[in-house]
Amino acid sequence: MSLRTRLCALLGIEHPIVQSGMGGVAGPELVAEVCGAGGLGILAGLNVPAGDLRKAIRRVRELTDRPFGVNLWLHSGLRPPIDPATIPEATLAQAQGVLNQFRTRLGVRTAVERPPRGPDLVSEAFEVILEERPAIFSSALGFDPTMIKRCHERGIKAMTMATTVEDARAMAAAGADVIVAQGGEAGGHRSVDGKPVSPDTTSVSTMVLVPQVAEAVRVPVVAAGGIADGRGLVAALALGATGILLGTRFVATRESMAAEIYKKRVLESDSTATTLTDTISGLWARALRNRFTEEYRQSGAPVLPPHIQRVAAGDVFQASLKNQDPDYYPMMTGQSTGLIHDLPAAAEVVETIVREAQAILDRLCRGDLS
Numbered sequence: 001m002s003l004r005t006r007l008c009a010l011l012g013i014e015h016p017i018v019q020s021g022m023g024g025v026a027g028p029e030l031v032a033e034v035c036g037a038g039g040l041g042i043l044a045g046l047n048v049p050a051g052d053l054r055k056a057i058r059r060v061r062e063l064t065d066r067p068f069g070v071n072l073w074l075h076s077g078l079r080p081p082i083d084p085a086t087i088p089e090a091t092l093a094q095a096q097g098v099l100n101q102f103r104t105r106l107g108v109r110t111a112v113e114r115p116p117r118g119p120d121l122v123s124e125a126f127e128v129i130l131e132e133r134p135a136i137f138s139s140a141l142g143f144d145p146t147m148i149k150r151c152h153e154r155g156i157k158a159m160t161m162a163t164t165v166e167d168a169r170a171m172a173a174a175g176a177d178v179i180v181a182q183g184g185e186a187g188g189h190r191s192v193d194g195k196p197v198s199p200d201t202t203s204v205s206t207m208v209l210v211p212q213v214a215e216a217v218r219v220p221v222v223a224a225g226g227i228a229d230g231r232g233l234v235a236a237l238a239l240g241a242t243g244i245l246l247g248t249r250f251v252a253t254r255e256s257m258a259a260e261i262y263k264k265r266v267l268e269s270d271s272t273a274t275t276l277t278d279t280i281s282g283l284w285a286r287a288l289r290n291r292f293t294e295e296y297r298q299s300g301a302p303v304l305p306p307h308i309q310r311v312a313a314g315d316v317f318q319a320s321l322k323n324q325d326p327d328y329y330p331m332m333t334g335q336s337t338g339l340i341h342d343l344p345a346a347a348e349v350v351e352t353i354v355r356e357a358q359a360i361l362d363r364l365c366r367g368d369l370s
């Protein structure tokens with residue numbers, strides 16, 4: 001039984017399996033490995049300066065001649081980055097206060113000053129994408145109709161990621177070629193612009209979101225969130241998706257750029273180990289619960305504005321990594337961590353999912369529902 005779907009035909013890939021362009025995780029080696037196995041690899045563009053992004057795109061091309069994508073976050077808090085001067089003194093003092101407790105434990109110099117304003121990278125990175133013309137421009141945490149139009153003028157397909165039916169409709173109206181429906185189980189940030197007061201409105205489960213998005217739009221829908229094996233692929237197809245996008249599963253692969261302490265935690269953790277937190281970046285994201293996420297929350301200290309929180313906590317994260325101490329390190333991870341127990345090559349992930357899904361479909365077609 002063939003697993004070739006409308007998504008495969010549209011993107012020129014063999015299997016309907018997409019590897020997320022995860023910031024800090026998805027480099028050229030991971031992307032090329034996934035593409036080589038017939039899936040779609042997406043290169044991370046988050047916080048990557050234009051020159052480095054161009055080099056990474058060219059490196060993917062040295063490693064594979066298959067279609068691949070490049071991902072950017074389009075969050076309004078990055079375009080341009082929010083000015084730290086807008087943070088009230090008392091908010092800054094309370095946030096630095098709790099970060100200083102962590103710094104002291106990790107042997108890092110304490111800080112009271114305002115974090116620097118992040119660099120404005122999105123527009124330049126997008127121009128590089130237009131010039132280099134990968135097959136797909138993948139965007140998250142916002143979408144931009146003008147960017148979609150400019151991609152189409154260059155023959156690049158646009159893949160956008162939504163957490164609500166309403167956003168999916170707006171993306172389809174803006175010309176998106178593929179819409180990723182990101183369910184609440186997903187690891188990493190909720191793909192929405194701005195910051196909802198609570199993460200609840202952007203955390204509808206994959207099982208519930210995908211059929212509604214598939215009904216609402218005419219373009220191919222890709223299911224994301226909680227999928228790590230062939231069972232997840234078959235379930236997603238049954239819900240009306242034409243493919244799956246995986247993040248957490250690919251964190252725990254040999255080619256992923258994730259730190260070893262982080263990969264180890266993904267392998268060891270069960271599905272209750274994650275939390276939706278804004279303490280890491282200032283935006284809602286699903287990550288492994290650790291001393292950083294829990295003690296920050298319990299302190300009652302305010303979280304700094306989107307992205308500035310990540311810059312402010314950067315020295316804590318770096319020290320945690322240097323000390324090989326996962327207690328203060330940000331580990332974006334979805335609930336599918338409980339399904340992941342090995343560290344294969346990324347190509348094996350694609351091959352195993354295809355093999356498992358085909359076996360399940362064969363069994364179901366024989367009417368074997370036991």
Ligand SMILES: Cc1cc2nc3c(=O)[nH]c(=O)nc-3n(C[C@H](O)[C@H](O)[C@H](O)COP(=O)(O)O)c2cc1C
Nearest residue numbers: 020022023140186187188225226246247248332334
């Ligand atoms: C470590 C990590 C980093 C991520 N970074 C990005 C990113 O930079 N851009 C993006 O579009 N999505 C990113 N995501 C979210 C994924 O695109 C996707 O929605 C999610 O991983 C799917 O759920 P799963 O983790 O259960 O597979 C990230 C996810 C993880 C786990």
